[in-house]
Amino acid sequence: MKNRLRAMRLRLVAMVVVAVVAGLTASAQAAPGAAARLSVRSTEYGKTLFGPSGKVVYVFGADHGSTSRCYGVCATAWPPLLTRSAPLAGSGVEAKLLGTTKRKNGTLQVTYNGHPLYYYEADKVGKIMCQHATMHGGLWLIIKPNGQPNKAKGKMHM
Numbered sequence: 001m002k003n004r005l006r007a008m009r010l011r012l013v014a015m016v017v018v019a020v021v022a023g024l025t026a027s028a029q030a031a032p033g034a035a036a037r038l039s040v041r042s043t044e045y046g047k048t049l050f051g052p053s054g055k056v057v058y059v060f061g062a063d064h065g066s067t068s069r070c071y072g073v074c075a076t077a078w079p080p081l082l083t084r085s086a087p088l089a090g091s092g093v094e095a096k097l098l099g100t101t102k103r104k105n106g107t108l109q110v111t112y113n114g115h116p117l118y119y120y121e122a123d124k125v126g127k128i129m130c131q132h133a134t135m136h137g138g139l140w141l142i143i144k145p146n147g148q149p150n151k152a153k154g155k156m157h158m
Contacts, residue, residue, distance in 0.1 A: 036083035040092030040145045045152045054125035059115040062138030066101040068116045074136035080109040081117040097147045113147025
């Protein structure tokens with residue numbers, strides 16, 4: 001009887017953990033049925049693109065054109081910026097540079113100047129934690145409003 005109760009508690013804890021992780025992942029994305037709106041903010045690296053969550057967005061040097069190469073463990077650390085429809089340009093964002101690319105699972109990932117966009121999971125709203133970091137087989141850079149990756153050396157805050 002004690003073993004059964006313990007097993008039930010472990011299952012319940014596991015379900016809660018899965019629900020929390022799913023909720024955190026969803027919070028980094030555009031609201032259901034909504035388009036992702038990007039914005040530009042001034043940072044220590046100059047003007048930079050930010051996603052709808054208020055976190056900075058990055059490009060991945062290992063991507064080929066608009067095709068993402070970040071899946072599995074990579075996409076857990078660097079979640080793609082997803083949208084359900086055409087992304088929207090906030091103040092300072094060049095609408096003509098916005099687009100989407102289809103991921104392997106059929107979801108739409110936001111692109112800017114042809115680059116798929118990602119968040120870094122440990123970033124805080126308004127903070128840039130991994131500028132110019134080499135991880136998961138490529139270089140991660142924030143992106144300027146003109147669509148070019150910002151190659152400024154960063155300070156890793158891990």
